[in-house]
Amino acid sequence: MxxxxxxxxxxxxxxxxxxxxxxxxxxxxxxxxxxxxxxxxxxxxxxxxxxxxxxxxxxxxxxxxxxxxxxxxxxxxxxxxxxxxxxxxxxxxxxxxxxxxxxxxxxxxxxxxxxxxxxxxxxxxxxxxxxxxxxxxxxxxxxxxxxxxxxxxxxxxxxxxxxxxxxxxxxxxxxxxxxxxxxxxxxxxxxxxxxxxxxxxxxxxxxxxxERPATLSTATGELAGMTFKQAVRTRQFWILWFSIFLIASAYGGAHIHMPAIVGDHGIDRSAAAGIMGIVGIGLLCGRIGVGFLLDRMWGPAVAFPVLCLPAIACYFLLGTSSEMMMISFAAFFLGFAAGAESDLIAFLAARYFGMAHFGRIYGMLYMPFGLMSAISPVIYGTVRVKTGSYDGMLMAAAAMFVIGGALLLLLGRYPDQQKAE
Known part of the structure; x- marks a missing residue:
């Protein structure tokens, strides 16, 4: 063109x-x-x-x-x-x-x-x-x-x-x-x-x-945004990093162990597969729905209530009740929040730090997400083996979801314009 x-x-x-x-x-x-x-x-x-x-x-x-x-x-x-x-x-x-x-x-x-x-x-x-x-x-x-x-x-x-x-x-x-x-x-x-x-x-x-949207460029035509060094010196960067760390720690193992968690509630394998399908529907709805809202509202105001949903899910999954409606809601809430988190990392990184050095900044924010998504299943499994139940980990996960979401409320307003160094 x-x-x-x-x-x-x-x-x-x-x-x-x-x-x-x-x-x-x-x-x-x-x-x-x-x-x-x-x-x-x-x-x-x-x-x-x-x-x-x-x-x-x-x-x-x-x-x-x-x-x-x-x-x-x-x-x-x-x-x-x-x-x-x-x-x-x-x-x-x-x-x-x-x-x-x-x-x-x-x-x-x-x-x-x-x-x-x-x-x-x-x-x-x-x-x-x-x-x-x-x-x-x-x-x-x-x-x-x-x-x-x-x-x-x-x-x-x-x-x-x-x-x-x-x-x-x-x-x-x-x-x-x-x-x-x-x-x-x-x-x-x-x-x-x-x-x-x-x-x-x-x-x-x-x-x-x-072709580039005008708001992404400086007066000289360069991409606007903080350098990597500038970004990591801000409180917003480390608030985001720690929030992502907590949420990934809470969710990664919950997703992988979901069939075993619902199995402890007396749900058979075929029904457990259906529960995982509900998690998938939640993921889909979370990605599209939260993405739509992020374009219209302040991101942290969208994120906090969404990230409280999986805390409710963890409460529903405590114990051994076989109430399918409650377990289905828990599965949907977990999936919805997981879909939202993936959107939030990239969206908030771009809004708070600009695009000039987005790749490296986003990579640093993706690090806790990837690390804890890989490690969290081991933690969930260890708790299950040591205590005979997932309840202790689910209670800890509920707290991490709420704290991780609340931290985002401390990010403050979006910068009007990032300046490239």
Whole structure:
């Protein structure tokens, strides 16, 4: 699009529809990249590896689960590095090479050796390469195209993880049934190779200066925003960081252990699967609904009541009552809040710190999310083993949800304009 054409497109379209008119292709690529990237795919195949790996190698559930924990921790620690690379070299380049690397490393799990060390090393490689194919990258690209409807755009992008939850398990089961468990990895890796990578090559890019929303630029045409050093010196950064840490600590294990938690309430496996479907519906509603509200209200005012919902859910899940209505509400509340959290990290990072160094700043804020999402399931499991119940952890999680949400109320008003250094 030429400068004249893009200017006419902006002026001829109302502000709210104009962003989607200009940025819908980038949003599509971000949606497909999120759906087929390293954020949802590994977690959606894990449950189908426990039995075959135990049968072939004698590894128990805990030993297999450590692989995904290594992946999550490695990816989280490297998120600021990939964010910095996106700031320096552009999101398109990082997204393309990370997708290629993710396809190769994830497929390499086909060659899992009969040693846990080898299995863990392969997951380490996936974490080292794949983080660039997660929202750390896609969120920066979208936030450069969308301002007035950024919350909704980010919500739509993150629906990709929900879409993966419907597609990947079916593909994993089909692969395992027809070709054995090893085939799960290269076959599922066809999703980033044949869907996300072509869409990224065709559509995903940063806007030209004349396409960029005016509020993102300084008077000299540079991207507005704090430097990384400026951001980490603000109280807003550390309030956000600690809030994300608490909420991820509370939610990560609750999601993974949800079938076992409802099992303690006397719910059978088939009904537990239905409960997980309700969690998925909550995720979808949270991402779209909260994204819509973020564009119209002060973010922390949206976040606090939403993050109180999972605290109520934890209360509903205490004890062993088999009241399905109460358990269903708990599942929906947990999913709704989890969908909201993913939106909030990117949205609030852009609003409080600007876009000039968004990648690295967002990467640092993604770190506690990824770390505790990987570690929290171990904590939940440990509490269950030590006490014979999830109740102690659920009570602690309820407190963490409320405190994490309340902390966001201390962020203060959005800055009117960030200045690039």
């Amino acid at each position: 030429t400068e004249v054409a893009s200017t006419q497109a902006v002026s001829a379209t109302p502000a709210r529809s104009g962003e989607f008119t200009l940025g819908w292709k980038v949003l599509l690529a971000g949606f497909l990249g999120t759906m087929c990237g390293a954020s949802p795919l590994p977690f959606n195949v894990l449950g189908f590896l426990f039995k075959p790996l135990e049968a072939e190698f004698g590894w128990n559930v805990q030993q297999v689960s450590i692989g995904i924990t290594i992946f999550g921790i490695t990816a989280s620690l490297l998120a600021p590095v990939f964010g910095w690379l996106a700031d320096r070299h552009g999101v398109r380049r990082v997204a393309i090479w990370s997708l290629v690397g993710f396809v190769i490393t994830f497929s390499s799990l086909y060659f899992t050796p009969p040693t846990l060390a080898g299995f863990y090393f392969l997951w380490l490689l996936v974490g080292m390469i794949g983080i660039g194919s997660t929202p750390v990258t896609w969120s920066r690209g979208l936030s450069l195209w969308f301002v007035k409807q950024r919350g909704l755009a980010l919500g739509i992008m993150l629906v990709g993880t929900s879409a993966a939850a419907f597609i990947v398990p079916q593909l994993a089961v089909w692969s395992s049934d027809n070709f054995g468990w090893r085939a799960i990895f290269p076959i599922v890796a066809l999703l980033p190779l044949l869907i996300a990578l072509p869409a990224t090559l065709a559509f995903f890019r940063e806007p030209l200066a004349e």
